[in-house]
Amino acid sequence: MLLNRLVQAIPIMILATFLVFSLLQLVPGDIAITIAGENASEERIEQIREQYGLNQPFLVQYGNWLLNAVQGDFGESLLSGEPVLDTIARVFPNTLFIVVYGVLLSVIVGVPLGILASSRPNSRLDGTIMGVSSLGVAVPNFWLGMVLVSVFALGWNWFPATGFTAPSESLSSAIWFATLPAIALCTNGVAEVTRQLRSSLVEIHGSQYVRTLHAKGLSPAVILWKHGLKNVSVNLLTVISLLFNKALAATVVVETVFAIPGMGNTIVKAVLESDFPVVQGAVLAMVVTVILVNLLTDLLYTVLDPRIKQV
Incomplete structure (x- = not known):
């Protein structure tokens, strides 16, 4: 329950x-x-x-x-005197926007790559995608963030190097400011989604169940969309849930690189200034968010697979 x-x-x-x-x-x-x-x-x-x-x-x-x-009182900042809840309410939506943006990019890019790699296992295409995915897992978020700033912000001037616009003020501007930070967050996520999805689909494609479907004359596309992805949906949901939690933690360094007024940047500044109430409140907010995401994931498990019951 x-x-x-x-x-x-x-x-x-x-x-x-x-x-x-x-x-x-x-x-x-x-x-x-x-x-x-x-x-x-x-x-x-x-x-x-x-x-x-x-x-x-x-x-x-x-x-x-x-x-x-x-009792709902998280105190006040020792330096600014601002209530901690007000600080969290001001900066947390920025962090959530970037994290959700990054996770969406991970799914949008990772799922097609995973499907493509699984369609021709052990081929040159499969090896290339898996090799790039391994590189994506190894790339540090903060290093990638600095590279993105140097190339796409300072070099080509496609995106802003620092700053942020709240989604409530302008959604298009928020997306523009959040694109580079979201890419820095999602690179590892793309690799994880690609690798996990590829592995699960290759296992399913090699099963007796799928071979029977092929023998019945079903097209590969129908088998993939109606049977393959459906069977791996629970595993994919688990990966997405873990990616959200990892991205939430990674914002501590990514927001610092891009000077974004979010939870990560707030925590770093509060730690450096020994502003204990702000750090405590921010950490508690992030822990509660992770717990709520895990609870939502458990609920979605039962929707995707009714055989899974809440215990």
């Missing part, structure tokens, strides 16, 4: 936020000095620590944050 999955997700969220809170304590620097200013007196610095609870034991600080978070 979905209710059981939601209950099981609670410890995961608590563990994730606890680990992040713990790691933040290792970040060098003193946020109290940052807030008060380097020339502030020791008395003023101690006042800042007391005001924000920075002088309390680690577990007390985390417990207070968790108690407030359960």
Whole structure:
């Protein structure tokens, strides 16, 4: 049942936020000095620590944050004073847009390549597609992002090098700004979709079931669309779900390369500035998003294959 999955997700969220809170304590620097200013007196610095609870034991600080978070209060940025929820509401849609765009590109490009490779297994065409796919898996997102900026933004001026337009303001402009970041995110995804789909279709094409369909006179196109892709749909959905989660994590570096005001860029800046409430709230939002995507995937499993039941 979905209710059981939601209950099981609670410890995961608590563990994730606890680990992040713990790691933040290792970040060098003193946020109290940052807030008060380097020339502030020791008395003023101690006042800042007391005001924000920075002088309390680690577990007390985390417990207070968790108690407030359960009540829907994620606190305020220690530097800007903006409520953390407002920060997340402003930047998270940008990240989701880029991630969804990247995943769609992965499917749009990867599915045809996987079908093409599976149609002639062990051929030169198959070897070429698989070789390029292996290269796509190995290419780092941040390196590809810098190459894309150098060639298509600074060199040819086809796309902007930095910045972003929210989809709510202009969808066409948002797509234009998000194209290069989405390509940087989707390269690994295209490779994964191609490799997984090719492997699954080759296995199905070699099965007795498909050979029987060929013997009955069904065309290869009908076998592919009515039987092949239908049988691999659950596996493909699993790959897409994993790609979404990986792309969401990869935005931390991609948004930094393209200077996009999204969750990844916000987390990086907050970590560097030791802005703990912003980091905690942003990480929790991303963890919740991953959990919701996994729940949606479980629901779609039952739609694609009714034999799969929720447990």
